[in-house]
Amino acid sequence: MAISDVDVAIIGGGAAGIAAARRLRDAGLRCLIVEARSRLGGRAFTAADPSGFAIDLGCGWLHSADRNPWSDIAKAQSYVIDKTPPPWARQSLTFGFSAAEQRDYRKASHGFYQRLGRAEQHSDRPASALLEPGNRWNDLIVAVNTFVAGAELPDVSAHDLARYDDSGVDWRVTDGYGTLVTSYAADIPVAFSTPVHRIDHSGLRIRIETATGVVSADQAIIAVPTSILSDDKFFKPALPEKAEAALSLPLGLDDKLFLSLDHAEEFEKDSRMFGRIDRTGTGAYHFRPFGRPHIECYFGGTLAHELETNGEAAFFDFASSELAGLLGNDFAKRITPIRVHRWGVDPFARGSYSYARPGQADQREVLARPVNDRLFFAGEACSRGDYSTAHGAYLTGVAAAEQVLAIRR
Known part of the structure; x- marks a missing residue:
């Protein structure tokens, strides 16, 4: 029995998943973020020191800040941006x-x-x-x-x-990059502490099998690290091309x-x-x-x-x-x-961000390619020039959402 029945399921509540969900929600679709952690943000993770200062244990810099969409989001939400040169x-x-x-x-x-x-x-x-x-x-x-x-x-x-495309403009969010990313998910439905075991796309509807039940959806946006996608049992039927691309784009640390x-x-x-x-x-x-x-x-x-x-x-x-x-x-x-925070032993990351092995740079396009107009992919590893960044994740999340909207029109 399905624990949720939605138009679009978004697997992963990091920057890419949140960006995709926000675009779909604003378009009026029923969507759900399925998140393995008890928090949103993924590799954007702000904690606090004993004095209450925000500390970014994940991404911390608004790289290419002059064209980074998170800069505009931060301004719209009245976050303080520190423009001190890095x-x-x-x-x-x-x-x-x-x-x-x-x-x-x-x-x-x-x-x-x-x-x-x-x-x-x-x-x-x-x-x-x-x-x-x-x-x-x-x-x-x-x-x-x-x-x-x-x-x-x-x-x-x-x-x-x-x-890698870097404008050379780097700013920081005083309250933390992770705080900014998670706040953008306000009012978006989220299933927390719900690791996905398998995505079954063999039937009329997609079945996202989790530790707490099944999420049923017309389409799914998969926004998880390559360390997860490289498991050839993650999809049913298997998607060997995706697993190979993920293995070619491992997470550095x-x-x-x-x-x-x-x-x-x-x-x-x-x-x-x-x-x-x-x-x-x-x-x-x-x-x-x-x-x-x-x-x-x-x-x-x-x-x-x-x-x-x-x-x-x-x-x-x-x-x-x-x-x-x-x-x-x-x-x-x-x-x-x-x-x-040890990202390498974090079970839902297993690393920090992607790099391409020699000879495998074009695998980013392979990873980003949709499957049968039902499975769509997002995340920093899907970006040709903005990989390893939260804004690269954001842009691929929005792109995946636009692809979903295009086939539903």
Whole structure:
């Protein structure tokens, strides 16, 4: 017996699913978000520190903010947007990384991205092939790109990385990106704590089989991570093309640790440093985001996997060691862990955001393609140029909703 009978079921209540549901709801369709978690937002997840400050454990930046639809939504809902330039747009703190070294690094990084811009003139290959052999800064370039892709450059398609479309305008929402995304779902029906086991599209109506019963729908929009779609038992009949595309677009891993910082005023607001500049396994440390007494620590790729394996305490131990190495042993007494979220072991994410394996960049279009005008797909992994972002997810969610509306007219 169906627990719900709707026009359109949306599987996944992240940015893509919420955007799709809002468009369909505004068009007058009966829709339902079927969400495995007890909350909305997916990989947009805002928590609070002990003082009540919002901390984004998932996506945190309105990337390409001048064309990001979430910017307009934030303004319409009267959220405060902080337009302070991001720390990566300015010189880093010079502890362990002199101004001269930073200039040299930026020159090497600029050369890498220039070569990347020409990548599609040649057959696809690992993005690491575009590094200058023997360049002193290759390890740091790779480290920084783990923050972009969640994986090391040898595993990442040069074509896919070259297609990433960034306007260079980056803002933040004071109350949290996750707060913004979830608030956009106001008045949309949601089935919480309802993991989907299988989507049966063999009959006249689609049956979404869940832990609590069946949702019946004419169409379904699937807005879940590729880590879920790669399971060839997720659909009945199976959709091997989708499973293959998902496997070609795995989720990389990036995790954040927030620290409280005593006597934070010693550091410039929104300043940054790297833990090490001579290895790929290092953290990036953002001091006083929004002027708050925090350090936002960022770990990507293989390093993030290793830290997750060793538990939450490993993140603090690693950050404390790197920061003490730069700022002196007494600095460790000034920091206290607030919170970390391990996205790799999160059962409903299993990673942070997608990257394409070498030779697989075109699988994003395959993943986004509808099936029999009944199953539609959305999510950051479906975006050619805005993957890994909440606005990429939003745009694919709206696109999927428009496809549904077009076939129902």
